[in-house]
Amino acid sequence: GAGVSQSPSNKVTEKGKDVELRCDPISGHTALYWYRQRLGQGLEFLIYFQGNSAPDKSGLPSDRFSAERTGESVSTLTIQRTQQEDSAVYLCASSPIGSGAETQYFGPGTRLLVL
């Protein structure tokens, strides 16, 4: 079946502009995660959605970052007033309800470049 998809694949924006990144999880997966990966670095957790529970936003680096999820489907990560330090690959993952860390399926990521 289809895996996790993300769009756009690549995004180039100017400093100060807002960007929206989209994630389509695997159908039926109730949990959805966003991570950020700077060049040559490991993944940083940003935010986690699980069903109708309040999201875990503990990894969001500043109030310029926000994310929403519509039910158990699409999620959008928004970065307002982008800065050059926001340049990174933004990865989305999803997993089924009640499962553990072994069942996180990752998308291909969105490569964001802030000029």
Add this chain to the structure above:
Amino acid sequence: DAKTTQPTSMDCAEGRAANLPCNHSTISGNEYVYWYRQIHSQGPQYIIHGLKNNETNEMASLIITEDRKSSTLILPHATLRDTAVYYCIPAHQGAQKLVFGQGTRLTINP
């Protein structure tokens, strides 16, 4: 979360076994050891996980020391497609947040 130490990089010849070590001396009693890998320009991919017994699946084997302070991921017959960054991640089985360190950049040479 337990801290991990992995070699920054390793090389292995195609067809040979690749053995990737990980130190996790502060792992707690109910934390599993998960291994993920990330091939260039792709998202991470789950490989294997274990608690204290050695594990094997179609991708790899995982050897965990008796004191659980370290583990080794074994790719028995490495191929060029195994070139990737390999992450060792201690986590509770129900954990939702994964903490990725720097990982080991494994290069398989022809």
